[in-house]
Structures are given as C-alpha cells and as structure tokens.
Amino acid sequence: MNLRQLIILTAGTLLSVPAFAEGKPQPTELSDPVALVLLTVCGGLLIAIAILGNAVMGAMDIFRERMKKDAGKAVITTGIILLGVLSASNASASDALVETATNGILSKTSLWVLVTVILLEILVIISLLFTLKHLVGIQRKRKPKKVAVPGKPRISWMEKINKTRTVDEASEAEEDMGHEYDGIRELNNPTPPWWKWGFYFSIFFGVVYLWRGYVSETAPTQLQELAMAEEKAAAAKAEYMKNAANNVDENSVKQLTATDELEAGQKLFISNCAPCHGPQGQGVVGPNLTDDFWLHGGKINDVFKTIKYGVPEKGMKSWQEDFSPRQIALLASYIKSIHGTNPPNPKAPQGDKE
Template sequence: MNKRSFTITGFVLFFLCLPDSLPAAAQYKPAAPSELGHPVAIVLMAVITGLLIAIAILGSAVLSSMDIYRERVKNGQRKTIVPIVLLVAGLLSSNSLLAQDETPVQQTVVHNIVSGLSDTSLYLMLSVVSLEILIIFSLLYTLRVLLGIERKKKMAVPGKRVVHWFERLNKTKTLDAASEVEEDMGHEYDGIRELNNPTPPWWRWSFYCSIVFAFVYIWRFQIAHSAPSQLEELAIAEADAKEAKEEYLKNAANNIDENNVTLLTAADDIAGGQKLFSTSCAPCHGAQGQGVVGPNLTDDYWLHGGQVKAVFTTIKYGVPEKGMKSWKDDFSPKQLAMLTSYIKSIHGSNPPDPKEPQGALEKE
C-alpha cells in the first residue's frame, strides 16, 4: 500500500468509525415516540443533520487537499501523522460511546429539564452535537495544516486606523468631524443631527429568528395544539404535585411516633379509629369505651396519662403487667394515631353503665 492510499484509508476509517456508535445511541431511544415531535428534539435533530453535512463537506475537502500536502511536505513520516491521529480519535470516540452499553440505564427522572423530553434523550442529542462540533474543529485544523495556511499577524499601516473587533461585530466605525458630514442624514432637531447608524447585524438576525420562532409558536400552541397551553401545563403540574403530596403523606404517615403524634380530626380518621376500636379494644373497654375489664375511657381519670402522646404510647407499647398487649406489631403508626384520636373523641360521652373511675384525675 503506497503512502497516498494509506493516507486516504486513514480518513475513510475515521469516518467509518462514527457509525459504530449507533448501537450505543439505540440504548437511549426516547421512551415515547412522541418525543420525536418535541420542538427541542426537532431543533437538535436539524442541528445534528446540518453538522453532519458540514462534516461530509469538510471531509471531502480534507481528502482533496492531500495532494497539495504531499507536494508541500517531502518528509514521508509527516504524511501519515494526521490520518493516524484521526484514525485513533475515531476509534476512541467509537469505543467511548460503545462503552456506554455496559452502563446500566438510569431510571426515568420525574422532573425533566425540558418538559415532554426525557433527560436521557436531551443529553444524548447534546452529546452528539458536541462531538460533531469537535470533529468539525479537528477537520478545520487538519485542513489548515494540509494547505499550509498560517495565521498572519496584522501589521499596523501608517495612516490607517486599526478597526476594533467590536466595530467589526457591529459593522460600525468611529467618525471624526470630516466623516460625520458624509454620514449626515440631513435631519436635525434641537442641535442634534441624525447620522447613518444602521442596526447591528446580530440584532437584525435575532429579530428575524424571533419572527420565525413566533410562527412556530403560533402554529404549535394556537393552531395545531400539539403542545399543552399554559393552563394545561398548570393542570399537569398541579396533578403531579397532588400525586407527589399524596405519596409524601403516605410515607409520612408511617413516621408517626409518640414524640410527634398529633390529634387527628378528619372524619375518615375518626371512623377508621372507631372500626379498629370495635374489633380490637371493645372486648376490654366496652363498645362505647365505658370500661369492662379495662378502665373507662370516657371520664377524666387516666391510669397512664390522658394526653394524646400518653394515650398513643400506652396503645403502642401496652401495659403487660396489667394484661394489655402491645399493638405496635398489629397496627401501623397511622392506625395507632387514628385509634388514639378516636379514644380522645369519645371523652365526656357519658355512656350507660360506666365503670368506676380509675387512676389520676386529668382535666382538659
């Protein structure tokens, strides 16, 4: 294989290595097909496609410049440096992406950076864009080396003003008294003259892009309705917040103990406590809490304290020496709180045939 064939082969292998990363990309397909229609996904896919076209054009230019490079450089060893570097870079980029197959796929995040687009898909497309930009810079640098283009320092010419980069960006220029006459628009008011001061190019292009964005926005939200409106997004956010709150309260209910228990006043909680009392506590304390074997729970006398935390502690740990079992293994913390709240709710109900008072008097 001659040196020219080896050089071209190096570049060809570099670009052939890029499709090897497709299996890794397949692992990060969006969970729902609708993600392909997301505006951010559409923009990123368009950018990816445009960068691929630029890579193809630059790659063709690099291959075409090999003849110029061979004529300019006579050292045969340097002819193979660039393709070898590109070949290694292509292999490393391919292997780094293929190595992602061995990494377990993370679970879907509830709150995504872009609503309607999974974080995995967003990061994947941004990574592809970054990789393509890196390849484009590498190809530009390679093309500059092959063609022998060197950066030339600008020398100040006597009598010629050096244009600042900010002026080039805005296409403006500093005017003196003589040049102001040429740029005068002929309008004057209160001693202020209007000069020819056009809008900077970056401002105009930003304005043009905003017009395009406005058309896309109106079509998507007002005509096609392919994306949720602000009210719909609010409803979705409220539904997610309600679900998260219910999940939090569900988990928080199991964190109740004798130190943080509070009196429950909701009708469902009291009804649930009454059901638990009827099936588990009524045989000893009576159906209405009037007391049978156990003490009366409706009067002002308590053997082990009548405050909410004291009643909760008594139910949870029991009083084994007096025949009352511990209920912590039978009921959840929320159920213990419901049972405590029901017992407090029947205080002062004065049921028939109450048992004599027992314990110390505690007035609420």
C-alpha cells in the first residue's frame, strides 16, 4: 500500500459519517469553516502543483541539452527529477481526499489528515521548484558586499523593518512624487510590509468571520456575544445581590420601602408573628407594634436586633435560625411601615414613647 492509498483509505474511514440520523439532517463538513479553509488551501496548492508540473515538463528539453554537454552531473540531477516526479504523483491523493472530505463531518483526526496533506503538497511544490531550478540551470546570484560610503547615513533596524530610509537633500529630490500640499511634499515612501500583511490578514479574518457568523452560523456574532455576556453578567449580578442582601445585620440594616419588599415582609409577619402581635400588629400576647411606644427601641436597627436575638425572658424566641438576614430586614421594615395605622382593638401602650 503506497502513500496515496493510505491517505485515501484513512480519509474515507474517518469522514464517512452519514448526513442524516433519525430523520434529521446533520451538519456536514461544508458547514465547518476550518474544513472549508483547509479544503481551499488544498485546492490552491493543487493548482500550484499542476502549474509547476507543466513547467517541469516544458523544461525537459533544456535538460536534455544539458545532459549532452555535462554528463558528470547527470546522476545527481536525475535523482532530483525523480524526487520531484514521485512527490507530484502523491498530489493526486490529496485530490481524492478533497473529494472524500466533503461527504462527512470534520473530526479531530480528519483535521490532522487535512493538515498532513497540505504539508505534503507544500513539500511537492518545493521539490518541483528545485527540480525546475536544476532543469533550466538557474544559479543563485550572489549579492555584492555593501561598502560603506563616507557621509552616507546609516540605516537603523527600524528603517529596515519598515523598509524606509533617511535620505539627504539630494536623494530627497529624486524621491519627490511631485505632489505638494501646504508646503508638505510627498516622497516615494511605500507602506511598511507589516502594515500590508496586517491589512491582508484583516481581509482574511473578515471573510472567515462573515462565513462563521452569518452564513454557516457556527459561531456567534458580536451582537450575540454581547447578549450572552449581558445575560451572564445579569446572572452574576443577581447572585451577588442575593448574597449581599444576606450580609446585612443590626448595624448596617436600612429600612426597605419597595412595595414588593413590604408585601414579602407582611407574608412573613402574618405566618409567624401574628399569633403574638395580631394580624394587624395591634398586639395580643406581645405588645402593640403600631403605636408610639416601644419596649426595646423603635428604630429599624432596634427592631432588627429584637427579631434576630429575641427576648427569651419575655417568651420571644430568637428568629436568626429560622430567617435569613434578608428576611429579618423585610420583617423589620414591614413592622416600621404599620406604625400609626391604628388597627381596631389595640393593646394598651407598653414601653417608652419614641
């Protein structure tokens, strides 16, 4: 089994997933942006291989003439040609893989197979380039050594990266583009390479983002990401507020005035406090909670403390094991809200007036 058969067999096994399961269409490899990018690269490399292969075939005539003149290098050159031809023969395997990969769902193993095929195609292209170079007898030109010119400015590493250079007054005239605006002259100073490559990358990123977000819908768009982030933040805030509400005590409690909070406090009062203080706070066994007199203080902090720790010597239990700090705050706020309501049959005042 050669390399071509192995790749086709592996890809066929890994990517042969049915497109329908239980009557519902399943996502195919075409909906995976990674698969599309890899398949596009495979196709582009195949085109490059075909063009280079055609060029190699056309260079065979030049090679035959060189063989007649220089028989000593025939063995080495023939070996290079054989390497290029053998590599090119494996290119058809990637073509079969491209056709096979479009029928399945991309898996981790399939991804590595596609990457391996791309690397093999790159090796094929390199082999064909070396083969073409030896066939036509291309020799690398050596760059002449630069000799420092007295008085010429030295090029810094930043200028080398940006491919810019500092010029003197005479050279500046040569680079003048002939455009002048408000005394500022335009020189022939090309855009730095890193900027151009960054621009090309942004185009590539935009195409991938457009496909994933709006065509295949395999990734959230920025608005969807914002909505998900806001939803997550709202849940985190609600959890925080829930915990923060239970961090209140008799020293930090504040009177609550919201309607829903007072209603929640009223329900707690009726189900737990009414037997001793009456359903309207008028007082039964316990004191009247609607008048101006208080046994243990009438401020919100005092009421919270009385509910929390109770008054065991007078028969009132501590409620801190039954209620959370938030619930005690609701109860205390409701008790403060019924002050001055004057319910029927109120109990006689007890305690000190406040």
